[in-house]
Each structure stands twice: as structure tokens, then as C-alpha cells.
Amino acid sequence: MIRFLLARLGEVVGVMLAVSFLVYLVLEHDAASVAVKVIGQYSTEGQRALWLSENGYDAPFLVRYVTWLGRFVTGDWGSSTHFREQVTVLLPQHLARTGILAGTAFAIIVPVAFLFGIVAGVREGSWADRVVSFIAVATTSIPEFASAVFLSAIFVFWLGILPGASTMTSGFEWQQLVLPCLVIVLYDFGYVARMVRAAMADVMAQPYIRTALMKGASPARIVLRHALRNALVAPITVIMLQIPWLISGVLVTEVFFAYKGFGTLLYQACLNSDVALIEACAMTSVFVIVSTQLISDVLYTLLNPRIRFGLRRGEA
């Protein structure tokens, strides 16, 4: 187990390093344009040259990268030119707001998806299965910005019972969280439900379920005691791997509802060429994904004792 963990950890560090190099290469390979982005379009040649030499941009690219990486690792993430604030101050605030949004959505997605998936998977091919499968396909087919439009049209324009923007300018209001949450839930629960359904259908086809049925166990007991436990292993890891999708979806939803979270922060950083902020946001999002993958791997091995720890999975 320890060896497996260490090997995975090594991979994660390698990927993070590669990502940081890629991000730095894309954003800062051209020192002159960085100067323009940081001190503005209307700066003079002299000002830019001065800024470049002051901030160590005269050094060769690789030296700059290593210096930047060193600062980044030690927590010096620079300051945002657009928001005029330290990145290390901005990022936690916005991440917390996104955490509230995504956490609430996740807390709804998981039980709903499991309920739907179990109902559908218990009897493959039944009408309940067909209805659930269709709903799952249909909801995952509607892009977030489209379902945001549809839901706003119904609840804001037509019924007028919910606010159309979630700026939270006058403190936290739960009403402003309803629509963004709904959009995320709608887009994401279908996939998880289909995974649960597939796992459930697989287990229900096993001989030991038939045995339980023949010995006279009640259907509820069969589902809850015999099937569910074995059906849960795959979906739990799938849910962890769902988080990258969740991040993308949250980004669009936040921008649509003007919710001041991580997604809006990244989006505005990109639109305003806010180099330090983009770097920090990109690294943070990658870190979140890589660590969820790591957790999902560990969970998978913990939940399924048949997996040999020394063996690598096909898709490590």
C-alpha cells in the first residue's frame, strides 16, 4: 500500500511540474508582452524595460521559470493587476464561495443520482429504467448555459420567484444559490445516475442475487443488503472523477449568474490578461483535479480488496 501510494504521489508531482512548465511557457515565454500586460498598454518603452529588469525578466527563460516555480512553491503568488490585490488574498475568498456552490450541488447530486440509478438498475429494461435513462441522457445533453437560460426563463422571467443574478452584493442570500445549484445538478446528476444504474444492473445479474431471491429474501433486503454494497465501489470512484466536469460546469454557471466564485475569477483573469492570477487559478484547478484522482485511486483500492496494490491499473 505504501509503495503504491508513493508511486502515485510521484506521478502526481511529475504531472504538476509539467503543468506548471506548460502554464509558465504559455503565459510568460514572451517577456515584452508580459510587461505590457502588467504595467499597461500606455506605458513607454523605457518604463517597460525598467520593469523587466527590476523583476528579473532579463534572465533566460529556464532560469526565470525555476525562480518563478521556487516562489510559487513557497507561497509567493504575486499580485493581481486587475483586482489590485494579492493573489493569496483573492483566491481563498473566491474558492470558498465556489466551495459553497459546488458543495451544495454535490450534496444534492449524490443522493438523487443514487436513488435514480438504483431504481433503474434493479430491473434492467423496466419502464422505470427506460424513463430514468432517458432523463439522464436528456439532462446531460443540455449545456449549462442553455439550462441556465431555460431555468431563468421559467423561474425569473415567467414565474418571477427567483433572482436572475447571484452577485450576493448585500450579503449571503440562499435564494440566489437556487438557480446556479439547479443548473449544476441538472447537468451532472445524469452521468452519475447512469454509472450507478450500470453497476447496479451488473450486480443484479449475479447468481448470488438469484440465490437470495430463491431463499425467499424480500426485494428490499436483497437490494439493500446484498446488491447495494457491491454496486457502490465503481460509482464512488466515478463520482470523484466527476469533479473535473463539475469545475468546468461551475465556471460557466458562475459566469452566467455573475456569482463571484473561482470560475468568475479565472474568467476575468483570462479576459484581463492578469498573468499572476491566471497562473494561480490554473495551478489550483489542476491541483484539485490531480488530488481527487489520487483520492479516487486510494478509495478504489480500499473498497475493493481484490485489487493487488503492486499492480498498476491500465490507465494510471
Add this chain to the structure above:
Amino acid sequence: MIRALLRALRRPGPAVGFAMVLLWVACALFAGWLAPYDPLKSQVPLQFPLDRAPDGGHFWLGTDLLGRDILSRLIHGARTVVLWASLAAASAYAVGIAGGLAAGFYRGPVDRVLSFFANTVLSFPVLVLYILIIVTIGASGLNIVLAVTFASAPAIFRIVRALAIDIASRDFVAAAITQGENALRIMVVDILPNASAPLIVDACLRLGYIAITIGTLGFLGLGLPPPTPDWGGMVNEGRGMAMVFPHLVVFPCIAISSLMLGLSLLADGLNEAARAGSRA
């Protein structure tokens, strides 16, 4: 594969999906004939659906802020999305398949380098990657193709690699190697055709996701530059006035959702047909 398609179309879900996709492809092909007006021509601004047009006809879905007919823009927008999404998908598949075949067939260092690169790209949230690339290289059709290739090829690479590893271990590949066939021929003639069924199902879904991506980029203002009729871009332009004129944004959203739903239903049907075929 055509047999699998025909078998899939016998069920209502996939048949409806196929019809929806066909409808939009027809719109894309015959946009010039089907659209009632020029999608770029400015007429009467902000007309509601069914309002009369100055030439005696109707604006079936209303007009936008610049007075352009929304129905015509939707029909021409189908051309934009079908064209660029297929180009992007084709390019991503070309790169992903080439890499996947090479990694799965040769293994060793080739596989390790390519896999590491794929893992690196795949550890970004997709949308973050798209936004980073588009903001860096600028928004244009060709750059969208580039961005999609960069972001989707690694996922395709993984699928092809896994399939290729499996197929390369079969006897007929060993026979081909013994016969002295060259590596390229083995990969393209012996391995690739045997991997095609899952790839076609994947392509169907991925095409939809790429269409959604193009729409989402348009919505974020990073899509095809105006005045190109683009569904996501239409939502972005109309968003500010959606509270008073919801038709500006609702119809483009219906368009993109129906295209994606069609592709998903079709992919679902193909998947099931392929599984049933392999069982029989």
C-alpha cells in the same frame, strides 16, 4: 457498422436522435435555401416571434438587437457549428488515433512519453484549458480547431491506446509481424479497423461535446468572431436583454440542446446495438 446503425434505428430513441441530427445537418448543407432572410441583414430590431416583416413575411422567431432574423441566424449557425465541430473532431481524432496506435503498438518509451503528455493535458479542467488556449492564441475558427485538438486528442489517445494494446496481443497481429509486414501497415490495416466500433460510438458523443464547447466558448465571448452566426455567441449577445426579450436567448439554446440530445440518443443506440451485435 451500417448494419449496427440500422439495428439501432429500429428503436424510437435512437431514431428520433438520428432525425434531429439529420435536421441540423440538412440546415447546415442547405442554409442558403432554407433560411428566409440573410442572417447578416439588419431589418427591424427586437421584433417578437411571429411579428410581421416589412416584406410581408413573418419573423417566425423574432429579430435580435441589430434587427437580424433569428430563424435565419439559427439555420446559418447550424452550418457554423456542424462545420467547425466536425473539423475539430476530425483533427482531434487524427492526432489521438496516430498517438494511440503508436503507443499501444510500440509500448516502451514511446508509450511512456505520450502517456505522460496525455496525463498532463488531462489534469486540466477541460474548460479552463480551452479558455487558456483561446485567450493566448486568439478567437478564430482555426484556433478553435487547434484548441479542441489539443484538449480532446489525449482522451481519444487513451481509448485508442487501450484498444490497441488489447488487439496487438492477438494472434493475427503476431502473424502479420511474422510475415514481415511493416509497422504502419499493421497499425492501420490490422489494428485500427478492429477498434472502430467503440471509436464510432465515442465520436458521436464527442462531436456533441465539441459542439457544446464551441457553444460555450461563444457564450463566454471567446468563440467565432462576430458577425458569424454562432449559437453560443447569440446567447452571449442577447443575455443582457433576456429579461425583456427572452426569445433572443431561448431559441439558440433550444437549437444547441436539440443537436446534442440527438447525438447522445444516437450514440446510446449505437452503443447498445454494438453490444447486442457482439453478444449474438
